[in-house]
Amino acid sequence: MKDFSYLRAASVDAALQAAALPGAMLLAGGTTLIDLAKCGVTEPETLVDITHLKGLNSIEVGERGATIGALARMGHVADHGDIKSRFPAVSEALWQAASAQIRNMATIGGNLMQRTRCPYFRDPANFPACNKREPGSGCSAIGGVTRGHAVLGTSNACIAMYPGDLAVALVAFDAVVHLGLRQVPVDDFFLLPGTTPNREHAIEPGEMITAIEIPGSASARRSTYLKIRDRQSYEFAAASAAVGVEFEADGRTIRDLRVALGGVATKPWRARAAEDALKGKVLEPDAVRAASLLAVEGAVDHGANHYKIELAPRVVARAILKLGETA
């Protein structure tokens, strides 16, 4: 960790100006940033602290949807009554993320910007090759320990898994990221690695996340987040699914379905093929299981992560069937 200077931004504009300078980074809860600085992965010259900025930590929920300020804490959002009732998958994703201590510190904006847990990415001293850190240096993970790496959305340059939970729920319900006045759908905000795995988010220097907006919908109201992992708590997903369903008046036929995967892809992964296969059908276990297999269409494993291809569809199926039971 090298020396850096610390600056408290007086306003959003001042923060944006300061953060546009080379070597400057925004500091929110610090749970990703400080961690990576200790690993020697990020080496900021200036930290621009935004945690005290006014008006960025509100949580507003109405008929049309929810708007959550970038500085709202993960723990507050998880526990918010209207989020729990109108967007259960969002609340559940947050509850199952990280630990209570981290959720109390970490912000929603910072959460969207968290980095991969690829062990090679996090250890520059021992593994200089990492295209995400150093474009063109190679990928240490390919051919190495890959148990936690992605099976969907990978490229020859990078197979790092996107580790977050919240964004999986956001991508299922078509949330939008507010970068000040500019708005970007969540699905477009996260980038595939392709040949530029160093670029992870559609955000430019001098921009900052100010809020996220989640449109209200019947499927968001009947939704759930199912996260599977070896350890019951405080572990990233082996596979997870954010699922929402809306039934026709008969209570059995699926009018709308949302499926997104976590823990298996290089970005929060919307599984539209699985959704389309079930829309208009009666919710029935065999059909659900068959359709869930479509969620991992095109998956490519790297040995030790093969189990994710088996696991993910089962997680999707269980989540959909669970929502059916509560019909």
Place this chain on the structure above:
Amino acid sequence: MTVHNIRHGDASDGALSEAVGGRLSRVDGPAKITGAAKYAVEQRLEGLAYAVLVESTIASGKVRAIDTTAAEAAPGVLQVLTPDTIISLRTASDWFGTPPPDKPYCPLARDITFSGQHVAAVVAETFEQAVAAAALVKVSYDETPSIVDLSDAKAGDGIPIDAMTKEWGDAQAAFASAPVRICAAYNTPREYQAPMEPHGLIARWEDDQLTVWEPSQWLDGMARTYAEWFGVPFENVRLVSPYIGGGFGSKALALSHGAVAACAARMLGRPVRLVMTRPQTFTGYGGRAATRQTVAIGADANGKIQSIVHRGVNETSIDGMWVEPLGSVTSIMYATPTFSSKQNVVRVNSVVPGAMRAPGENPSAFGIESAIDELAYEVGIDPLEIRLRNYAEQDPHAKKAWSTRQLREAFATGAERFGWFRRTPEPRSMRDGNQLIGWGVAAGTYPVRRAYGEAIVRILADGSVEVESSSIDMGQGTYTILAQTAAETVGVRADDVVVKLGDSRFPRAGVTGGSRLAGVMTGAVYKAATSALDQLVGLAISDPRSPFHALQANTLVVANGRIGSPRGDGPDVSIAELLKSVGRDHIEATGDTMPANSTSDDRYKNYTTIAMALPHTEGDYSRHSWCAHFIEVRVDEDFGTVRVSRVVSALDSGRLYNPKLAESQWKGGIIMGIGQALLEEGIMDRRHGRIVNNNLADYLVPTNADIPDIEVISVGIPDLHSSVLGGKGVGELAIVGVAPAIANAVFHATGKRIRDLPITLEKLI
């Protein structure tokens, strides 16, 4: 109240919570909870400098060159140590006290035998400056191919360790002709102690006197190593370690990072602090060695064992030797007419493995306790019943009577509390929705390791009592049980006893390992306190100034800090009043458990090596703690996730000095066993010979959410062959047998036998 009338070692033992056997809460608890407890590296010293290690990034080869230019020029840097610039040390003896080869020792390596080896160190004015400069040290290497682990094609069969061979009868022939035979291989991975407090120290030289503040499970042993490294007398080294944030076996030896810090302090003439980073705690010292065992059992159709053939292998480092005794449980758990166990060790490019909670017994039990379960299914007998059918009435290997073995009681009590008899035998026969339910049983054992200890007990002018010993408390409760022992023996309240530990200037103690400390130190404190009490009563009876002088009594009774006659007639005064009347400001007595004619050389050897530890089979008896674990798991049939939903364990640790603390240690062992069974594993990048999950986000230990209510039941009885006050080992026992009980439960739930730990979800989907 005296300690001579021994009571049953259960929760009812000791009506007074303050007496031995009472459920006194940890006396060091408030200091730890409020942050008042100062750990070793939290000392604030004038002129403290900070050292940071630079580690090898290759697993095998040679350091070609170290470029320190940039680091030396970095702000605040005081010195950069490399193999070329660090002062030369002498090789120290090993923990048996074997005289070392007469050659220099350098704690920074030129020849690299594992990834993460210390190659250089930077010392700076602040910790941050040292970290920044350490990143600027450029090391270049000539790399050679490495042997990654036991499964590496280059690893070979390893070195036979003849001392581990145990055989009786013709086990091979008996196996070949047995009507029922099972044979399987069982593997355990590298596991790590992962203590909350990382390893580290502060070293300070004053002339030829070295003071080291360092978390330590063995002050006298570590002081000896430092003294030998620097060629100074043992008395010149003082180790201070008042609190330890977890050791689990990893903090008993002085290690190379300690040598680096002490060298830096000597070279700089300033105190130096060095603390390992969390990743360094995975390579700076050894965790549990990876092991592989094959267990073959031949039996008759009723499940009666006729033969056990066992072969074990553990990994060790290229230039160090670690033997994890894999036949230790195999050879004593069950009666068998024929037996054969042999063991090899295999050299791989790793740091030398080390002791971790129940070294040997733990992986050994995973093998035999899984295998006996396989045999139970093979012959169609209940897994509990097969254990009783093959119950060893005496030590089958030593052919000696057990000192005590309450294992049958443990099986009976545990089964009853668990409801074992409601179990349906077929795998996959119990479920709750998507959850397959399985019930498993396994036994565990740990030998009673005995050694000697010393203590001082002082009765002070205000009537309070002070105990001093260089033994330590790493959370297991030494402060508390020694307070209880002194309180009960002298006759004061535990509140009025102050126990001082963790300073090598105090009366000596051997290693805190092998679950021996409580038995050893309660004995020493009991002896010292008895002789202090004798002095006190002697003074009260004989000193002309004493109020009891006229009474002409033979004896007096001390209780609750007051002295009176046994019949209650005559005066009744406080200890403080008595001392005042006879003009004494304190009474002091030293007690030890050493044989009467011990020389000072014997004492040095006893406290600074493990050479004088008494074998658990010394004399007529074989001494061990025993336990039986009954565990329920729920396995999700789609996801393969295993959750432990119920644990009932019945344990025989002999008499319990403090049931509350013993239960807490047992539960801790069971929790660690759940981690071992389901989560813990050093994951190796085979191309680099490096553990990549070297942090607590990726090396998983159980969280609260993984742990159900655990019921522990004491079935022990006092065992006076094992210790002065009747206790047997507590700390290591309970982890032994947990992993096989879980693996057996997983088989019952799913029909899948998992023989490679940990049981992660991809093995079950």
